[in-house]
Amino acid sequence: MDRSTQLAARRTEPAGSGRTPGTPSTSGPHRLPRSGPPVYDPAGHSGTLHRRAAQVLEDNWTGTSTVPSRGLYPHQWSWDSAFIAIGLRHLSPLRAQTELETLLDAQWADGRIPHIVFNPSVPHDAYFPSPDFWRSSTAGRAAGAPRTVQTSGIVQPPVHALAAWLVHRADPVLSRARGFLPRVYPRLAAWHRYLLHRRDLGGGGLVSVVHPWEQGMDNSPAWDAPLSRINPAPARSFRRADLDHGAPEDRPTDLDYGRYVRLATDYRDGGYADGADERVARTASAEGGGGRRVGEFAVEDPAFNALLILSEHALAWTARELGATGTARHARAQRLTTALVDRLWDPAEEMFFCRDLRGGTATGGSGALASKRRSPAGALVPERSVSGLVPLLLPTLPRDIAAALVRTLSGPHFGLGGVTRLVPSYDLLGEAFDPHRYWRGPAWFNTGWLLERGLRTHREHAAADALREALLETADTSDFAEYVDPYTGEACGTQGFGWTAALTLDLLHNPPRPQVDPNKGESLTEHGVSTTGTGTFDRSDKGGDRG
Numbered sequence: 001m002d003r004s005t006q007l008a009a010r011r012t013e014p015a016g017s018g019r020t021p022g023t024p025s026t027s028g029p030h031r032l033p034r035s036g037p038p039v040y041d042p043a044g045h046s047g048t049l050h051r052r053a054a055q056v057l058e059d060n061w062t063g064t065s066t067v068p069s070r071g072l073y074p075h076q077w078s079w080d081s082a083f084i085a086i087g088l089r090h091l092s093p094l095r096a097q098t099e100l101e102t103l104l105d106a107q108w109a110d111g112r113i114p115h116i117v118f119n120p121s122v123p124h125d126a127y128f129p130s131p132d133f134w135r136s137s138t139a140g141r142a143a144g145a146p147r148t149v150q151t152s153g154i155v156q157p158p159v160h161a162l163a164a165w166l167v168h169r170a171d172p173v174l175s176r177a178r179g180f181l182p183r184v185y186p187r188l189a190a191w192h193r194y195l196l197h198r199r200d201l202g203g204g205g206l207v208s209v210v211h212p213w214e215q216g217m218d219n220s221p222a223w224d225a226p227l228s229r230i231n232p233a234p235a236r237s238f239r240r241a242d243l244d245h246g247a248p249e250d251r252p253t254d255l256d257y258g259r260y261v262r263l264a265t266d267y268r269d270g271g272y273a274d275g276a277d278e279r280v281a282r283t284a285s286a287e288g289g290g291g292r293r294v295g296e297f298a299v300e301d302p303a304f305n306a307l308l309i310l311s312e313h314a315l316a317w318t319a320r321e322l323g324a325t326g327t328a329r330h331a332r333a334q335r336l337t338t339a340l341v342d343r344l345w346d347p348a349e350e351m352f353f354c355r356d357l358r359g360g361t362a363t364g365g366s367g368a369l370a371s372k373r374r375s376p377a378g379a380l381v382p383e384r385s386v387s388g389l390v391p392l393l394l395p396t397l398p399r400d401i402a403a404a405l406v407r408t409l410s411g412p413h414f415g416l417g418g419v420t421r422l423v424p425s426y427d428l429l430g431e432a433f434d435p436h437r438y439w440r441g442p443a444w445f446n447t448g449w450l451l452e453r454g455l456r457t458h459r460e461h462a463a464a465d466a467l468r469e470a471l472l473e474t475a476d477t478s479d480f481a482e483y484v485d486p487y488t489g490e491a492c493g494t495q496g497f498g499w500t501a502a503l504t505l506d507l508l509h510n511p512p513r514p515q516v517d518p519n520k521g522e523s524l525t526e527h528g529v530s531t532t533g534t535g536t537f538d539r540s541d542k543g544g545d546r547g
Contacts, residue, residue, distance in 0.1 A: 104188075357378035391405070478495070482497040
């Protein structure tokens with residue numbers, strides 16, 4: 001247990017509570033009732049983008065969490081809730097805290113935060129895979145799945161520590177009064193331990209995903225090669241509820257969906273285990289893995305790891321708030337940044353790429369990419385996805401790499417500021433590009449928000465301002481669509497989407513402003529991110545308490 005976890009446990013545990021220090025329950029009297037006043041005051045905002053975005057979050061609120069959409073996604077999703085909390089903090093810091101606390105109430109004993117927390121009042125046939133597919137309380141028993149709530153058994157990108165820190169900053173007085181950070185810090189620390197200790201399948205320090213749904217960009221062409229090894233589940237063995245809410249030509253194919261189901265089934269039937277027995281976990285497998293056995297699908301993804309790195313920095317800021325130094329976490333974040341560059345960066349292509357740990361030697365490519373494809377620890381996947389741009393977020397990314405990513409972002413493969421106004425999810429020149437098909441070309445608001453933040457981190461303010469304006473305008477005209485055509489902004493997927501509305505609110509509450517002068521009260525790193533944990537990611541306050 002690190003110093004911050006000890007401090008957090010000491011602040012939250014009453015004498016004689018009987019709970020293990022460092023893993024406090026987040027349930028209790030702090031949870032909001034299922035009814036109450038709306039989270040916004042419509043006075044002065046009637047008919048505005050702000051009010052409409054707030055209304056989406058109000059409509060999607062269940063009383064303890066926010067669904068991404070009422071029809072297509074009627075449960076709580078992990079990284080959706082993190083992005084939603086970032087927007088909710090501007091309307092109701094209490095509700096934003098509750099959003100994250102509800103998610104953490106479903107955390108497994110091994111530390112994983114499941115990608116779906118199921119609402120028991122929703123019929124099973126409203127969404128697939130449903131709770132009776134995942135069987136978390138039985139199949140996940142050995143991994144410590146909760147008994148009183150049904151969840152999936154896989155995870156999603158770790159945005160949660162960043163969200164918790166920003167929610168705290170929105171109202172530090174309320175946060176401290178409720179003991180918000182002392183209660184969530186041990187859970188978030190356990191979540192990061194799970195990823196770093198159980199998911200380093202390649203042995204190089206980075207986290208691997210074991211299912212495309214874990215990375216969040218479900219249908220990306222980056223998964224095509226790794227998925228091609230998977231024998232799909234028969235189409236008759238499942239019913240796709242997603243086709244009730246979206247055009248089939250915009251959704252994953254039946255073949256891809258069958259492979260998703262097969263992977264999830266095998267992971268479930270293996271008890272949601274992540275690798276070999278601990279006694280042999282240090283031995284590299286013949287399949288190219290590092291300290292753990294590599295399954296049929298194991299991929300190191302740039303965006304997933306970049307978000308973990310940024311959340312490690314956020315945990316360091318949280319540790320400082322709780323009375324520790326946070327030095328070890330900043331150091332870990334830097335080691336992960338170095339590993340990310342060493343394993344996934346190609347200077348000739350000016351992109352980060354996924355590494356398929358089960359992949360053999362690939363052909364083609366140039367420079368370091370071709371060389372890294374011949375690595376015994378898997379092969380880089382030669383597909384340009386928006387995931388390979390997301391590391392622009394990182395404050396200590398080398399300057400030459402940040403500059404190269406900016407060039408790629410505005411170059412012919414993504415076209416930002418030229419042929420596209422929003423960032424496509426996949427290479428405009430790629431053979432698999434489709435401007436409407438799920439994650440194979442459309443622009444998404446969460447990746448746009450992340451890249452807008454990344455551009456500001458590296459002082460590309462003109463490009464960031466233009467992207468911010470395009471995000472706000474498109475959110476308005478698309479009625480907060482799930483995703484849009486990157487050329488035209490045409491709405492795709494469902495509308496009234498949770499994170500689109502939430503991140504719109506965050507952009508509205510963080511208007512552009514000149515770079516802060518470090519001699520005038522706010523400390524910046526050389527890359528433009530505040531060492532106090534605000535700066536680029538939260539410019540809505542000066543870091544003081546709200547009285």
